[in-house]
Amino acid sequence: MRLIVVIFTRKIKENRLEFRYNHSMENNEIAHFFTEIADLLEIRGENAFKVRTYQRAARTIENLSESLADLSRRGVLESIDGIGKGIADKIREALETGAISYHLELKSSLPEGILSLLAIPGLGPKKAKLIYEHLNIASIPELKAAAQEGKLQDLPGMGKKSEEKILKGIALLEQSSGRYTLGEVQPIAEAILHCLRILKGVVQAEAAGSYRRGKETIGDLDLLVAARQSESVMKAFLETEGIREVLVQGASKTSIVLANGLQIDLRVIPPDSFGAALQYFTGSKDHNVQLRELALGMNFKLNEYGVFEIATDKKIAGKTEEKVYKILGLAWIPPELREGMDEIALSRNRALPRLIERSDIRSALHNHTTWSDGRLALEELVREAKRRGYAFIAVTDHSGSLGVANGLSPDRLKQQIETIRKFNETSENFQVLAGSEVDIRADGTLAFSDELLQQLDFVIAAVHSGFEQPREKMTERICRAVENPQVHLISHPTGRLLNRRPPLNIDMERLFETCARCKTALEINSHYLRLDLNDKHIREAKPYGVGFALETDTHSPDDFDNLEFGLKTARRGRLAPEDILNTYALEDLKKRIQK
DNA sequence: GCCGTTTTCGGCCCGACTGTTTTCAGTCG
Numbered sequence: 115m116r117l118i119v120v121i122f123t124r125k126i127k128e129n130r131l132e133f134r135y136n137h138s139m140e141n142n143e144i145a146h147f148f149t150e151i152a153d154l155l156e157i158r159g160e161n162a163f164k165v166r167t168y169q170r171a172a173r174t175i176e177n178l179s180e181s182l183a184d185l186s187r188r189g190v191l192e193s194i195d196g197i198g199k200g201i202a203d204k205i206r207e208a209l210e211t212g213a214i215s216y217h218l219e220l221k222s223s224l225p226e227g228i229l230s231l232l233a234i235p236g237l238g239p240k241k242a243k244l245i246y247e248h249l250n251i252a253s254i255p256e257l258k259a260a261a262q263e264g265k266l267q268d269l270p271g272m273g274k275k276s277e278e279k280i281l282k283g284i285a286l287l288e289q290s291s292g293r294y295t296l297g298e299v300q301p302i303a304e305a306i307l308h309c310l311r312i313l314k315g316v317v318q319a320e321a322a323g324s325y326r327r328g329k330e331t332i333g334d335l336d337l338l339v340a341a342r343q344s345e346s347v348m349k350a351f352l353e354t355e356g357i358r359e360v361l362v363q364g365a366s367k368t369s370i371v372l373a374n375g376l377q378i379d380l381r382v383i384p385p386d387s388f389g390a391a392l393q394y395f396t397g398s399k400d401h402n403v404q405l406r407e408l409a410l411g412m413n414f415k416l417n418e419y420g421v422f423e424i425a426t427d428k429k430i431a432g433k434t435e436e437k438v439y440k441i442l443g444l445a446w447i448p449p450e451l452r453e454g455m456d457e458i459a460l461s462r463n464r465a466l467p468r469l470i471e472r473s474d475i476r477s478a479l480h481n482h483t484t485w486s487d488g489r490l491a492l493e494e495l496v497r498e499a500k501r502r503g504y505a506f507i508a509v510t511d512h513s514g515s516l517g518v519a520n521g522l523s524p525d526r527l528k529q530q531i532e533t534i535r536k537f538n539e540t541s542e543n544f545q546v547l548a549g550s551e552v553d554i555r556a557d558g559t560l561a562f563s564d565e566l567l568q569q570l571d572f573v574i575a576a577v578h579s580g581f582e583q584p585r586e587k588m589t590e591r592i593c594r595a596v597e598n599p600q601v602h603l604i605s606h607p608t609g610r611l612l613n614r615r616p617p618l619n620i621d622m623e624r625l626f627e628t629c630a631r632c633k634t635a636l637e638i639n640s641h642y643l644r645l646d647l648n649d650k651h652i653r654e655a656k657p658y659g660v661g662f663a664l665e666t667d668t669h670s671p672d673d674f675d676n677l678e679f680g681l682k683t684a685r686r687g688r689l690a691p692e693d694i695l696n697t698y699a700l701e702d703l704k705k706r707i708q709k
Numbered sequence: 710g711c712c713g714t715t716t717t718c719g720g721c722c723c724g725a726c727t728g729t730t731t732t733c734a735g736t737c738g
Contacts, residue, residue, distance in 0.1 A: 163721055167710040198711050236727090238736050271735085275728060323738090336738085362737090364726055369737095379738080381725090394723090399738075406722045417723055 141175050141182050144208045147217050148172035148201070153229055154220040156239035170196045173400060175205075177453055179653040183209055184623075225252035234283040235361070241276075244269055258284050286359065289375055293331035295612050296679045297642030300325075302376065303335055306354065310380075313350055315341045317385045322395035326449045328682025330645045331612060334377035336395050344382035351380050387419040389434035394418035400454025401447075408442055408458065416442075450685040467688050470664070472681060474691040476699060478674070479508040479572055480551065480605060480637065480665035485530050486511035486520045489670040492537065492546070498671045500544060506700050508547035508572040509534060513561035522550070524566055531569055545700060547571035551605060556580040558594030560601070567600035572707070574637070576605035581618060589621040593628045602707045603663050603695075604629070606639040606646040614643065622651060626658040633709050635661035635695055638687070640680025641673070652687025661706070663695040 152168035155161075174196050175182065182205055185191050191202040204214045224246075230253060231242040248269050251257050257280065260266055266277040303321045310319040316339055320326070323336030341347050348368050352360065361377070362369040369379045383391040394402060395418065409416040413424050420432025421441050431441040439446045444461040448469055451457040460466045482488030483495050490498060492509065499507045511530065512521035522530060527550060534548040549572035553561040560567065560575060567573050575595040583591065595601055607625065608617035629636055636655060639646045644667075647655065652662065664684055666676050684694065691697040698706055 161710080164710050166721080171710085196711070200710055236736070240735055271729065273729060279727085334738095362726060367725060369726095395738080397738080402738095403722055410722080415723085419724090 139183070139209055139212055141178055144182055144205060145172040145175040147204075147208060147214050148175065150229060151214070151217050151220060153232055153239065154217075154224060157224060157228060157243050158220075159240075159243070167196070167201070170400065171201045173398075173454070177455060177650070179650045227252040230254055231257060234280060234287055236279050236283045241272070244271070254284060254287070282359065286371060286375075292613070293333055294376055295331055295642045296325070296328070296645075296682070297676070298374075299332045299335055299376065300642075300679075302372070302378075303337070306337060306351075306378070309354075310337070310339055310347065310351070313341075313347055315343050316347060317341060318388055320392060322392055323397060326396050327398065327452055328450045328679075328686055330642075330648060330683065334379060337378060337380045338388070338391055338395055339380065339382045340385040340388035341382050342384060347382050348380070354378075383418070385433070387432045389436070390416070390420040390432040390438050391418045393435045393438050396449050396452060398453050401452040401457070404454055404458050405442065412442065414442070448685060450682055451688070453686075468690050469685045470681065470689050470691055470694055470697070472677070474694070474697045475664065475677070476505040477507060477696045477703070478504050478666060478668065479547070479549070479603070479663055479696060480510050480574055480639075481507055481668045482511050482551075483509055485509075485526070486522060487669060490668075492533065494671075495668070496537075496541075496544060496546060498668075498674060502674055506545040506547065508549040510549035510551040510572065510574050512578075513550060513552040521553070521561075524562060527562065527566065528569075549573060551576055552601075553578055554591060554595045556583070556591065558591040560595060560598060564598070564600055567598075570600075571704075572603070573601050574603045574605045575601045577609055577618065581609060581615075583619070585619040585621060588619050589624055592618075592620060592625060596625070596628045596634045597632050599632075599709045601634055603635045603637055605637045605665070605667070606644050607636050608646050608648075608651070610646055610648075611643045612645065617646075622654065626655040626660050629655070629660045630658040633661070633707075635663050635707075638662055638664045638680050638684050640664065640666045640676040640678075640683070642676060642679045645679060645683045647683075647687070649683050649686035652684065652689060656687070656689065656693065661695060662689060662693055665696075 148168045149172040152165045152172065155168065156165045174194060186206055186209055191197055191205055192199060204216060208214050228242055228246055231237055232239065234254065245251050245257065245266065249260055249265060251260055261277050261281045264277065266272055266280060267274045303325060307319050307321060310316055318340040320338050321335065322338050325332050325335055339347050344365050351368055352370070354370065356373045357370045358373045359371040361371060367379065367381050369377060371377050381391065381395065406416045409421060415422045415424050420429045421438055422429050431437040436446045439461070444458065445464055445466060447457050447461050447466065450469070451466070457466070478499055481495055484491050488495070488511070495509070496507070514521040514523045531548045534546050538545055548570050550562065550567070550570055551574045552567065554575050554577050555561060577592065592604065596604060608620060609615070610617035636647055638652065662684070664680050666673050666680065668674055695703060695706065
């Protein structure tokens with residue numbers, strides 16, 4: 115059987131590039147220092163556990179929902195798991211000086227550029243060191259030339275195949291575009307899974323890895339198949355359409371690269387180990403390490419085949435994920451929470467949050483029609499919304515200041531309100547709220563007057579231009595909109611587009627504080643390029659008491675399907691139904707948004 | 710470098726695949 119993969123090209127509605135300059139030292143920059151320290155230590159062949167500590171610290175920092183600057187100010191850096199005095203000192207140094215002297219020392223002890231070699235798949239620190247020491251090579255172009263001239267195959271421990279592998283790795287790197295958005299990966303994952311599931315002998319097929327955890331971007335796609343026999347499954351997988359390269363080919367693991375550069379790893383597992391494998395390959399790495407440490411403490415061993423008693427090597431769990439967690443004294447943990455934060459402790463104490471689910475959602479409050487730049491007429495939008503099980507919706511077309519989007523003038527908005535009121539009079543069991551996505555102008559005033567906005571049921575405000583304002587001005591601008599008593603929701607608050615446009619420069623903590631005080635909600639825009647707010651901001655905003663709306667910003671019927679990406683983001687943000695406006699019945703929503 | 714409900718020293722998660730090796734090191738996830 116041949117696997118057919120349909121790769122959809124998603125149309126990018128906004129592809130303008132905007133750049134922002136921010137001089138404060140952010141978490142991600144400091145995390146990057148620690149990643150480089152780990153790589154440099156590894157090349158120098160130093161203690162592997164020390165290396166791991168720096169790697170872990172880098173990942174922990176990337177996942178933090180509070181800025182290191184604030185944590186440092188509060189004096190609580192050392193209380194973060196995996197960060198002790200040594201790393202805390204280095205964080206403080208980075209915050210104060212913008213650099214870490216230890217990092218600079220390490221860098222100067224090795225040639226400039228040697229770290230770039232580690233980006234080549236299949237080439238790690240040991241070989242990078244070997245190549246540098248024997249051939250004095252510390253850049254990818256030099257390495258490529260040396261490999262082409264056949265200079266690598268004579269190095270100790272290397273041969274002709276290693277040389278070819280490095281050349282292939284360089285070629286892959288040159289063509290790959292880094293990380294893929296959920297929207298790009300999802301159609302591919304679903305198509306391949308569908309084909310795998312109908313293969314003879316396949317009991318179960320699921321996606322694992324960061325895709326299952328719902329991360330906003332995916333490095334590569336991990337697929338798992340439960341089957342007693344792997345040969346025929348692997349054979350079919352290798353016939354997937356559009357394979358550019360086969361990286362690894364074995365009985366239990368095969369890795370391919372598609373023409374678009376996406377790497378897909380397929381693992382075939384015996385059915386009675388599928389739960390353990392699904393747990394293992396879903397990760398995250400940090401979550402798994404913690405879980406295995408927990409297992410060891412109970413005299414169990416955990417691997418991708420199951421949970422085993424160390425004394426007897428007897429397998430005591432593995433068929434289902436639930437069983438694996440249960441035997442370790444834990445409640446099943448939703449994949450979106452498995453980031454190695456405090457989810458294992460929460461699970462042990464039966465204190466995991468009840469996360470938002472699709473079935474909790476009753477309304478869609480951010481939708482466009484042909485009145486502005488939507489593709490659906492009002493009646494068509496209603497039909498699509500009903501078909502998807504929504505109980506009511508809001509129509510929120512753009513305001514006129516947004517010329518490109520066919521925005522409404524005040525007069526056209528009044529006409530639209532009339533049209534919607536008439537529709538509601540004749541509609542049974544389905545109500546449409548009259549709304550607007552009104553533009554926040556550069557000075558923070560709105561494109562419609564308060565008198566006009568007062569006639570609406572639901573008002574969204576959003577920034578659509580003037581992205582490059584400095585932090586103070588941008589924060590002031592958005593907070594002014596938040597403080598307007600007519601505004602219920604701020605749409606795509608940071609304006610970022612994944613892989614395309616950086617976020618607006620906003621003091622997020624001030625935004626959260628203002629939203630909570632003014633009872634203005636923040637949107638979780640579900641478009642896979644936006645996912646805005648992102649998971650970290652959501653976790654950060656929730657303790658302020660901010661409300662959220664989970665929206666698809668629908669312009670055409672397919673846009674409704676993006677909801678699953680927003681749902682995953684909200685779940686990663688640990689939101690419960692009551693945090694989200696879309697879970698309220700119409701009358702409750704009206705009360706909830708009243709100021 | 711981090712960490713401690715047996716611990717302030719001595720541990721620190723686990724396995725598949727590949728290539729170059731005759732039993733294992735390197736890389737990856």
